Amino acid sequence: MDGRGKPDHDEVAVTVNLTTIGFDADDTLWQNEQFFRLTEDRFVALLGEHGEAAEISGKLLEAEKRNLAFYGFGIKGFTLSMIETALEITRGQVAPAVIGEILAAGREMLAHPVETLPHAQETLASLAGRYRLVLITKGDLFDQERKLAQSGLGDFFDAVEIVSDKSAATYEKLFARHGDGPVRSMMVGNSLKSDIVPALAAGAWAAHVPHELTWALEHAEEPAGEVRFRKLSDLGGLVDLVHEIG
Structure with missing residues (x-):
């Protein structure tokens, strides 16, 4: 697949009715x-x-x-x-x-002041109201709430979940709570280990947006060949990807 998330010619074409999109926070929406x-x-x-x-x-x-x-x-x-x-x-x-x-x-x-990443604001603005947007992030409760408030992105989200860890069970539960289950949901994030692999295991779609810096404990193998996996060069390609998937 190319850097904008379009499938290669040998990928299976799958159309679903996405209703819910989950977003990681640190190093996906803002610097961390x-x-x-x-x-x-x-x-x-x-x-x-x-x-x-x-x-x-x-x-x-x-x-x-x-x-x-x-x-x-x-x-x-x-x-x-x-x-x-x-x-x-x-x-x-x-x-x-x-x-x-x-x-x-x-x-x-x-x-430290919050520094949002390129395309975060406009991408969320384009998707808000058309999909249920859920912030799903790990970390300290007070600090994550502070960063979300300072980012100016909070109003785009229908729900915010600050969790102790991210597993397939986490995504199954949260996408059922805030949407129509994993099958009609997508997770967007920079960490293969926390955002991508467990979301795919739960049955959701997953869009990997790599960051130039990734903590050693967040490394994992890219799920090559997984039809519900996409890789984007930045958040600017997400709206087109969501429309493509359906």
Whole structure:
């Protein structure tokens, strides 16, 4: 398929009556991962005398993965994982000033202005009222609510769901609650692992809009050959894709 989401000649032509479209938020509608990368660089620099950059980043990723079950996704969990990593790398001897810097970095992330991604506003405006639009996002409740309010995109959505994780069961439940079930729904997002693969497993359509930065724990294999899968270069191609599918 090409970058605008049109099927290749050997794809099966399928027409459905889409009624509901789910949207991921972070790195689909607005920037997110770049702020985590910048903060990680700052964190690595703070601990530079205790190890190589790759080692420190690796330890941080291990802590994040280990702590997902306790803290969930988002900036607060990331900040706690940085503190834990600092304690581990320094064997408990991290300076109080460094802990203060880490906490300050986390607060700055939580207060950072929202930067919407290209075509987000006009795409939602074109689809709103013709389809049920549902924001389906992971992360901290307060932070995601803050970003949605500051983005100016909130009025386009018929419903907002902030979830602890995204699985096939999540999409089955939410598309039944807010629409006509997965078969007549589409999920749009940048993460193959969270937005695309589980939505397809639930029976929905899925439009992958890659972001230049993707967190290591969100990587997954592209579902090649799946007839309900499309890949777009940006959100600007979504309206035509939705019309094409029906």
